[in-house]
Amino acid sequence: MTRATPLILVVDDDPSIRQTLARELALAGYDAVAAADGMEGKFVFEERRPDLVITDLAMPRADGMAVVAAVRRVDRTPVIVLSVRGEEEDKVRALDLGADDYVTKPFSLRELLARVRTQLRKSGAGGGEEVLRFPDLEIDRGRRTVAQAGREVRLTPTEFAVLELLAGQAGKPVTLRQIIATVWKGAPATTSDTVRVHVGSLRRKLEPDPANPRYIGTEPWVGYRFLAEPE
Amino acid sequence: MPPTLPRSRALAWAAVPLAVALVTAFGQWAGANASTIVSFYLVAVLIVAAWGGWAVGATASVAAMLCFNYFFLPPFGTLTVADPANWAALVSFLAASTLASRLVATARRQAEEAQRRRREVETLYELCFGLFTATQRPGVLGESAARTLQAIGADSGGLLLGGTADEGPLASVIGDGPLAIDRTLAERARETREVVESEETKGVRTAYVPLDVGGLLNGILAARGALASRAVLEPAGRLLALAIERERLLEEAARLAAVRTSDALKTSLLRAVSHDLRTPLTAMRLEIESLDRHVADRPEALSVLHGLSLEQERLERRIDNLLSLARLEAGVAKPHPEPVPPASLFRGARESLALILADRPVETRVEPLCPDIWTDPSLTLEILVNLLENAARAAPPGETIELAAGRDPGARERVRIEVRDRGTRRTDARSGDSSSGGLGLRISWSFAEANGGTLALLDRPGGGTIAWLDLPAAPEAEEVAV
Numbered sequence: 001m002t003r004a005t006p007l008i009l010v011v012d013d014d015p016s017i018r019q020t021l022a023r024e025l026a027l028a029g030y031d032a033v034a035a036a037d038g039m040e041g042k043f044v045f046e047e048r049r050p051d052l053v054i055t056d057l058a059m060p061r062a063d064g065m066a067v068v069a070a071v072r073r074v075d076r077t078p079v080i081v082l083s084v085r086g087e088e089e090d091k092v093r094a095l096d097l098g099a100d101d102y103v104t105k106p107f108s109l110r111e112l113l114a115r116v117r118t119q120l121r122k123s124g125a126g127g128g129e130e131v132l133r134f135p136d137l138e139i140d141r142g143r144r145t146v147a148q149a150g151r152e153v154r155l156t157p158t159e160f161a162v163l164e165l166l167a168g169q170a171g172k173p174v175t176l177r178q179i180i181a182t183v184w185k186g187a188p189a190t191t192s193d194t195v196r197v198h199v200g201s202l203r204r205k206l207e208p209d210p211a212n213p214r215y216i217g218t219e220p221w222v223g224y225r226f227l228a229e230p231e
Numbered sequence: 232m233p234p235t236l237p238r239s240r241a242l243a244w245a246a247v248p249l250a251v252a253l254v255t256a257f258g259q260w261a262g263a264n265a266s267t268i269v270s271f272y273l274v275a276v277l278i279v280a281a282w283g284g285w286a287v288g289a290t291a292s293v294a295a296m297l298c299f300n301y302f303f304l305p306p307f308g309t310l311t312v313a314d315p316a317n318w319a320a321l322v323s324f325l326a327a328s329t330l331a332s333r334l335v336a337t338a339r340r341q342a343e344e345a346q347r348r349r350r351e352v353e354t355l356y357e358l359c360f361g362l363f364t365a366t367q368r369p370g371v372l373g374e375s376a377a378r379t380l381q382a383i384g385a386d387s388g389g390l391l392l393g394g395t396a397d398e399g400p401l402a403s404v405i406g407d408g409p410l411a412i413d414r415t416l417a418e419r420a421r422e423t424r425e426v427v428e429s430e431e432t433k434g435v436r437t438a439y440v441p442l443d444v445g446g447l448l449n450g451i452l453a454a455r456g457a458l459a460s461r462a463v464l465e466p467a468g469r470l471l472a473l474a475i476e477r478e479r480l481l482e483e484a485a486r487l488a489a490v491r492t493s494d495a496l497k498t499s500l501l502r503a504v505s506h507d508l509r510t511p512l513t514a515m516r517l518e519i520e521s522l523d524r525h526v527a528d529r530p531e532a533l534s535v536l537h538g539l540s541l542e543q544e545r546l547e548r549r550i551d552n553l554l555s556l557a558r559l560e561a562g563v564a565k566p567h568p569e570p571v572p573p574a575s576l577f578r579g580a581r582e583s584l585a586l587i588l589a590d591r592p593v594e595t596r597v598e599p600l601c602p603d604i605w606t607d608p609s610l611t612l613e614i615l616v617n618l619l620e621n622a623a624r625a626a627p628p629g630e631t632i633e634l635a636a637g638r639d640p641g642a643r644e645r646v647r648i649e650v651r652d653r654g655t656r657r658t659d660a661r662s663g664d665s666s667s668g669g670l671g672l673r674i675s676w677s678f679a680e681a682n683g684g685t686l687a688l689l690d691r692p693g694g695g696t697i698a699w700l701d702l703p704a705a706p707e708a709e710e711v712a713v
Contacts, residue, residue: 016514024521058506084509085551085609087502088567106513106547109520196570200603212574212597220608221567 006120007031007048011041011055011067012082021054021112028113038062042070045077052119053079054112057090065090065097072098078119082107088221095175095222102173118171132167134228137206137215139167148206158183159202162195166216166226175223199224243283244290250275251294255302265303265320272299273328280332281339288332296325351463358382358467362474375478376452379471383463386435386456390442391417392449410455413437417451424448426464440464442472449475497561501554508550515543541586548583548616552674555613559681566607566681570705573597573604573636573648580615580634587623591632598637603705604646610678611702614686617671618650618698625654625696639701646704653695 008030012018018034025032033048035041039061045053053071057064064081071077078100083091091102100122101115132139136149144160146153155163161183166174176192184190199216207213217227254275258268272295280288300310304317312318361378373390380388387410413429420427420439429437434457442449449472458464519540526532559566577595581588604611622632630653639645672688679686684702691697 014510014514017510017517020514020517020521024517027524058502082513084505085554087505088609105509106516109517192569200570209574212578213572218569218571218575218608220569220571220612 003031003051005029005031006051007033008116009033009035009041009044009048009050009053009055011035011038011044011053011059011064013037013056013059017056024109024113025116028116030116038064038066041067045071045074049077051077051123052116053077054082054116055079056082057087057094058084065094068094068097068099076123078123080112080115080119092175092177092222095173096177100172115171122169122171132164132170133231134167134170134215135231137167137228139163146206149208153205155202155205158198159205162198163202163206163216166224170226170228170230173219173222173225177223179223195223240283240287243279243287246279246282247287247291247294250279251291251298254295255298259302263303265299265317268299268303269320269324272296272324273331276328276332277335281335284339285333285336288336289329292325292328292332295328296321299324347460351459354382354459354463355466355470359470362470363477375471375474379452379467380454383438383454383459383467384457385454388452388454388456391451391453410437410453412453413439417453420451421448426461426468428458428461438464440468440471442468442475444469444472444476447476494562501558501561504557505554508554512543512547512550516540516547519543537586544584544586548620549670552613552617552671555610556674556677559610559677566610568605568607568682568703570603571606571608571611573601573646576604576608576612576615576648577634577636579608579612580619583612583616584619584623587620588632590628591623591626592629593619593632593634595634596636598635601637602646604648605703605705606682606684610682614675614678614700615648615650617675618700621671622650622652622654622696622698626652627654630654638704642701644704645701648700648702650698650700651691651695653691653693655694 008025010018010021010025010032011034012021013036015036018036022032022034033044033050035044037059038055041053041055042062044050045067053067055064055067068079068081071079079098081091081094081099081102082105083094083102084105091104094102100119103112103115130140130142132141138147140146141164144157146155146160146163162179165179165182176195179195180187180190180192184194203213203216206215213227215226215228217225219225251272254268254271257263258271263271276288276291276295279291297310300312300317300321301308304312304314304321306313312321358379361382362375376388376390389410391412416427416429416437417439420441424441424443426441427439435455436458437453437455438458440452440454442452452468452471454464459467519536523533523536523540526536574595574597577597581593581595619632619634626632633649633651635649635651637647639647676686679700679702682702684700686701687699689697689699
């Protein structure tokens with residue numbers, strides 16, 4: 001981040017949402033710039049290089065997917081998509097294209113601002129540390145060990161790989177397809193059920209209360225999200 | 232030309248004495264010697280044998296031999312043979328003419344057989360061509376059957392569709408009146424999957440041809456008339472069966488194409504409606520939240536805003552409900568089940584109703600060994616939100632609402648979720664027929680059903696209501712193949 005105040009680009013075709021978001025982001029202490037559709041969004045992104053992009057998915061001219069793709073062609077700038085309930089496939093497609101998070105319309109401002117903070121912190125912090133530390137959980141990537149509340153937890157290599165992937169992107173939803181591609185390298189026989197079984201056993205080993213997960217949360221229709229905040 | 236055959240044979244018989252007499256007369260008139268006349272007799276015998284067959288030929292041989300002896304071998308005018316050498320001539324003539332007529336008759340029969348086969352192949356080829364180049368249009372089934380019946384030489388007939396012969400009337404295809412069906416024969420054709428024929432009377436018989444494709448019986452073709460041979464009936468039946476099957480597949484393909492088009496239309500319409508309804512709602516919600524901050528120091532404005540956001544939230548839920556129901560009923564959205572921990576459903580439901588439940592104690596309890604639920608999380612969350620909202624509306628302020636989840640005591644592979652309140656409801660509020668609560672309930676029923684679950688509302692002992700939501704449990708990790 002080169003700026004003192006992060007610059008956020010809001011792309012939405014509804015003027016009311018666009019203006020309110022821009023105003024509220026400014027009130028929350030960010031610089032905001034708005035674009036009325038995907039085409040304009042791509043243009044403003046190229047011109048201003050914002051620190052974060054918030055984009056609607058359904059828009060005339062270029063849609064949100066085009067914005068996500070355009071941003072990803074250039075760099076890792078975080079993108080949050082505004083999706084609509086019932087259009088889960090779009091959400092998953094945007095995440096697979098490289099979007100970092102989504103909120104579902106109608107969303108609350110508080111929720112969106114929390115997601116913005118998480119994404120900005122992550123992009124500033126970088127994700128290359130050897131040891132990932134969360135409340136009561138330490139994941140040592142070098143030694144490939146996991147300690148929960150001071151006690152070592154024995155994980156299979158696959159379970160560790162799943163945990164490493166999710167925890168490395170804490171706060172970000174990870175789609176089932178992304179997990180299969182990263183952990184199983186897209187092995188043809190791998191299905192969503194395979195992933196679910198491993199996540200199930202991870203939860204039994206890690207979670208103090210597996211029915212009420214504290215670390216690995218289910219994102220309906222999408223996949224999983226690592227819930228704990230890094231320390 | 233089967234009817235002409237017996238007459239032609241009778242003529243051949245009549246020609247025998249005529250031919251022999253003609254040769255004899257000619258020999259007498261020309262004064263032919265014995266060795267010349269023998270070859271004339273032989274030619275006559277071969278001609279009638281080729282015409283009338285071996286029996287005619289053999290009879291002609293004997294007749295010719297007798298005439299030869301009587302008129303041309305000395306002593307003339309008697310059947311006595313004086314010279315032993317003439318015996319040899321007579322016997323060798325008889326042997327040669329009989330053998331030759333036999334050969335000629337066989338050749339003739341084979342030629343006829345070949346001719347018949349050729350006609351059969353032609354018939355089948357024409358049938359095949361007719362059946363499979365028929366364009367797809369209404370009534371093509373009857374047309375195919377009529378074509379087949381004509382091809383096999385039937386005067387009347389029809390289709391017995393379906394697997395059993397005793398049910399379903401004959402779809403009469405050609406002929407003057409309805410064909411009398413012999414159910415026993417039809418049934419035998421159905422069971423044996425072979426052509427079954429009645430006795431032939433005056434060249435007319437009835438045949439029952441099973442229409443069998445790969446072991447699947449499409450029906451039975453009943454045909455009456457001077458029918459072609461079995462060798463034609465069997466393949467004709469198979470061709471018609473294939474044509475019917477093809478017709479069925481074409482219809483299926485057309486239907487699927489229509490369904491796909493209408494699904495695409497429904498999907499895009501619902502998508503547009505969803506976007507258009509949710510965009511202003513989102514804007515409203517953002518504005519309310521924004522206003523909230525600006526009037527933070529004015530309690531009376533804050534309470535108005537609070538009421539406004541409650542109503543906005545309710546509208547949001549109604550629209551969510553209606554759109555989900557529309558998707559489900561339009562068949563464009565199928566539930567996507569996945570393992571869902573009951574606790575996360577409870578958390579989700581409470582978060583969705585944060586404002587309504589603000590001053591309301593809610594107790595949640597998940598049994599220690601309760602499995603995950605195998606269900607669509609979004610739809611199930613909506614059920615729970617509806618139930619919880621109804622409970623909150625019915626129960627007196629401050630009264631606790633309980634949420635519980637555990638294995639169904641009656642069925643281990645199911646999970647039961649209970650929402651318990653101490654509220655009082657109008658009697659019709661449970662029927663789902665009226666009021667906004669009724670709509671939510673109706674939608675909840677649909678969603679529960681779509682997820683393989685059931686929903687029941689019961690009186691709670693001591694007053695109030697228990698909503699029972701039974702859903703399938705997610706398979707345990709060990710049961711899922713990895």
